[in-house]
């Protein structure tokens with residue numbers, strides 16, 4: 714767990730991460746092409762799919778875990794005037810960038826909590842939506858992350874987001890299972906699209922999964 718924290722502490726210190734996750738810098742686009750085999754449009758497409766259950770008129774309680782630097786979600790949250798938003802991340806460095814963004818954008822209906830997805834500090838059935846972008850391939854204790862995100866979701870609520878799965882591309886699998894695992898940006902075991910489908914179907918009443926290259930975008934109803 715400490716290793717994951719220190720890996721993301723370093724990423725949280727500069728803007729490289731933001732350029733990569735949005736594919737908006739030269740180096741970021743290069744990494745996306747090399748590792749994820751994605752061009753800018755594919756990058757946008759997977760994020761659009763992952764965020765599509767959260768519409769601009771969303772009202773209710775939303776948990777985002779992990780929020781990271783908030784580059785992907787603060788522009789959306791600016792529009793969600795009726796929402797009650799809680800963002801959680803293990804890395805203070807990553808999350809301080811998100812908090813700074815929220816302040817700059819004058820987003821007031823938002824709270825930031827440093828914590829572990831495996832021990833969410835909320836009661837049962839507390840949120841209408843739980844959003845998790847690029848989190849499950851990083852979380853060290855996957856079972857705890859799946860069960861905690863399920864626990865805090867209201868009955869009829871939505872879990873949505875995306876993360877990297879193996880089995881779609883040999884090249885991406887190599888980066889995930891070798892390099893990124895060594896750098897502790899990711900932690901095994903990794904899901905395949907099929908194993909994820911099976912796992913989510915065993916928990917949720919409705920499950921929809923689509924992949925864009927190695928990125929699995931999911932939305933589930935509890």
Ligand SMILES: C[S@@+](CC[C@H](N)C(=O)[O-])C[C@H]1O[C@@H](n2cnc3c(N)ncnc32)[C@H](O)[C@@H]1O
Pocket residue numbers: 717718721734778779780781782783784785801802803804807828829830831845846847848851852853
């Ligand atoms: C790849 S980043 C994704 C951040 C953001 N959702 C995005 O898509 O840009 C993974 C994040 O997971 C966080 N993380 C790793 N393990 C965690 C845990 N056990 N609990 C909460 N956050 C964790 C890291 O600190 C990091 O910010």
